[in-house]
Amino acid sequence: MARWHEVAQALREAVTAGTYPPGTKIPTEDQLEEQFACSRTTIRRAVAQLTAEGLVLPVRRGGTTVREHPERQPFALDTHVYRDELGYYFSRTVQDLRPVQPPTVGQGPCPPDVVALLGLQTGELVIIRDRVMGEPETGRVVQLATSYLPADLAAGTVLAEADTGSGGIYDRMEGELGWGPLDWHGVIAARAASADEARLLRLGPGVPVLTVTRTAIATAGSAEGRVVEVNVTRRDASRFEVRYPIRRDV
Amino acid sequence: MARWHEVAQALREAVTAGTYPPGTKIPTEDQLEEQFACSRTTIRRAVAQLTAEGLVLPVRRGGTTVREHPERQPFALDTHVYRDELGYYFSRTVQDLRPVQPPTVGQGPCPPDVVALLGLQTGELVIIRDRVMGEPETGRVVQLATSYLPADLAAGTVLAEADTGSGGIYDRMEGELGWGPLDWHGVIAARAASADEARLLRLGPGVPVLTVTRTAIATAGSAEGRVVEVNVTRRDASRFEVRYPIRRDV
DNA sequence: CAGTGGTCTAGACCACAAC
DNA sequence: TTGTGGTCTAGACCACTGA
Structure with a gap:
């Protein structure tokens, strides 16, 4: 499995498990880079996936926020x-x-x-x-x-x-x-x-x-x-x- | 406008204009890199966008094919x-x-x-x-x-x-x-x-x-x-x- | 105003399937 | 077999905006 898949899965589970509740921010890309011991490009690929899934929303200078995900x-x-x-x-x-x-x-x-x-x-x-x-x-x-x-x-x-x-x-x-x-x-x-x-x-x-x-x-x-x-x-x-x-x- | 946006737009227009008809392949990433005079990463970002839009489908070793896009x-x-x-x-x-x-x-x-x-x-x-x-x-x-x-x-x-x-x-x-x-x-x-x-x-x-x-x-x-x-x-x-x-x- | 995500480069190696 | 897209690195600069 590709590294970025692993990172995405880890973040996805952290979000759904409540480690990063809705409304809060996940760590910055630099921090994730250190945490997962991979390049920023890989981190960005993983976060892009979560973004496409509607789970998080990155905002420049504002960090990447976990979106509210209530029942539809x-x-x-x-x-x-x-x-x-x-x-x-x-x-x-x-x-x-x-x-x-x-x-x-x-x-x-x-x-x-x-x-x-x-x-x-x-x-x-x-x-x-x-x-x-x-x-x-x-x-x-x-x-x-x-x-x-x-x-x-x-x-x-x-x-x-x-x-x-x-x-x-x-x-x-x-x-x-x-x-x-x-x-x-x-x-x-x-x-x-x-x-x-x-x-x-x-x-x-x-x-x-x-x-x-x-x-x-x-x-x-x-x-x-x-x-x-x-x-x-x-x-x-x-x-x-x-x-x-x-x-x-x- | 970001370079990859420009590339994506150019490719999008080429596809809808019929330059690359459905079923055919767009140029390889290396060729696009030369054609647009930018790095492969930028090309890949543009192609990823078209892929997300459902316009093309990249296949390893098989090139990137323009999808049929009939009426839904x-x-x-x-x-x-x-x-x-x-x-x-x-x-x-x-x-x-x-x-x-x-x-x-x-x-x-x-x-x-x-x-x-x-x-x-x-x-x-x-x-x-x-x-x-x-x-x-x-x-x-x-x-x-x-x-x-x-x-x-x-x-x-x-x-x-x-x-x-x-x-x-x-x-x-x-x-x-x-x-x-x-x-x-x-x-x-x-x-x-x-x-x-x-x-x-x-x-x-x-x-x-x-x-x-x-x-x-x-x-x-x-x-x-x-x-x-x-x-x-x-x-x-x-x-x-x-x-x-x-x-x-x- | 400074830290964040956004963009881009140049290069490398890999895995897979079409040839 | 080999050329294609897939992945990853290390590094740089930029632009926006929230602190």
């Missing part, structure tokens, strides 16, 4: 859409979240993985609406949500404005724009965090994020049959999970 | 359980899979993340049933499934035998053992692959796997109220996703 919190599966006077809701709120910074609206090229969903060509422009959500108490960022809307449909409409008004974009689509009723479906997937995501969610590079992608399709009006929005929501995969009931159909 | 394949959400004369089915088969090796049955300590689900104490023994599933044509392994059953309930019963007979363990539980009808629920999550998972699924270390965990609860008999099985199914997160419909409840 539920991230309700939104198989049903509800509506009240305020707008549409895709999940009963499991955890209260609030915007950490004002939502941003911009225009840019369509990311490769969204191109196919929107039925566009590579390089076509889309309206991009970004929301960064965090815990109300701590302000800690836990969720990133980005909406992509085809520019040929949304540019120049209220959908491209910062404030979309009461009820949000879905009310605008089904109301003024006459695209409704909308059809939705969802996809759950996971991938390594991008550099931006890692920074905002305070994750190490390459740590998995859980993604829920919701697609909205117009069934009427000028956009009939078109995918009018793709919403990608991302969370730290080590802290969240999607739960669902299984019904007996016999 | 659906991995149907099993919100309903069906039953026929052969047994219970949790998902309409999206893709035909067959066992790559005979299922194994053993007894061992309960993994930490399963302890809580089974309602056991740390260190208690469980029956472990392992299945490795692959594509019928190529034999390529795409799914790992492991069942954990409390030893105090399952040891000595047919549940601990290699062949559980027609209909599988759920029929035994609901039939001879009188634990039924069973209740199930599921959880979707993601995490970095373990070393074993990475080897079997042919992934790089730390690459995300998508997990679907199904829990079975007895509603009758000697096991009433107990969790009698936890099944953890894992797939390469870069190749599979869970799709689900969204219903309008208003």
Whole structure:
């Protein structure tokens, strides 16, 4: 077994055994180098592994902290859409979240993985609406949500404005724009965090994020049959999970 | 921007642009070292990143191959359980899979993340049933499934035998053992692959796997109220996703 | 402002599997 | 057999940020 595997395993066991409780720091790289009698490169390889597993988070000058690793919190599966006077809701709120910074609206090229969903060509422009959500108490960022809307449909409409008004974009689509009723479906997937995501969610590079992608399709009006929005929501995969009931159909 | 970021970005663009099509190899590390005029360590850091993203797979002596990266394949959400004369089915088969090796049955300590689900104490023994599933044509392994059953309930019963007979363990539980009808629920999550998972699924270390965990609860008999099985199914997160419909409840 | 992790170099040897 | 990626060393400098 490679030396860095041994070091990683030793550290992993020390963390789970409580030698280094959550919130505390593991020894510095120089100290570990001495403790395990190997080069710093080997130590770094081991710590990189624990980082990828979401167990620790290194911060420059601040040392490497053991992350809280509670039970994963539920991230309700939104198989049903509800509506009240305020707008549409895709999940009963499991955890209260609030915007950490004002939502941003911009225009840019369509990311490769969204191109196919929107039925566009590579390089076509889309309206991009970004929301960064965090815990109300701590302000800690836990969720990133980005909406992509085809520019040929949304540019120049209220959908491209910062404030979309009461009820949000879905009310605008089904109301003024006459695209409704909308059809939705969802996809759950996971991938390594991008550099931006890692920074905002305070994750190490390459740590998995859980993604829920919701697609909205117009069934009427000028956009009939078109995918009018793709919403990608991302969370730290080590802290969240999607739960669902299984019904007996016999 | 760090040099290895630049190298990674250049390689990433070369791959997505088709300079290195799926199935072909990127240049060797020595060649990249020359091409980018930096040390091999820097090259390796960049390639490690692409590996974590699931874009390439390095094989010793075989070079580093660009992975096929088709659209993610659906991995149907099993919100309903069906039953026929052969047994219970949790998902309409999206893709035909067959066992790559005979299922194994053993007894061992309960993994930490399963302890809580089974309602056991740390260190208690469980029956472990392992299945490795692959594509019928190529034999390529795409799914790992492991069942954990409390030893105090399952040891000595047919549940601990290699062949559980027609209909599988759920029929035994609901039939001879009188634990039924069973209740199930599921959880979707993601995490970095373990070393074993990475080897079997042919992934790089730390690459995300998508997990679907199904829990079975007895509603009758000697096991009433107990969790009698936890099944953890894992797939390469870069190749599979869970799709689900969204219903309008208003 | 100084100690931490982040990056990078140049070089060596090894283990494995494709050739 | 041998070329490939895998591991490891010893050392250097840098950049950021928390003490």
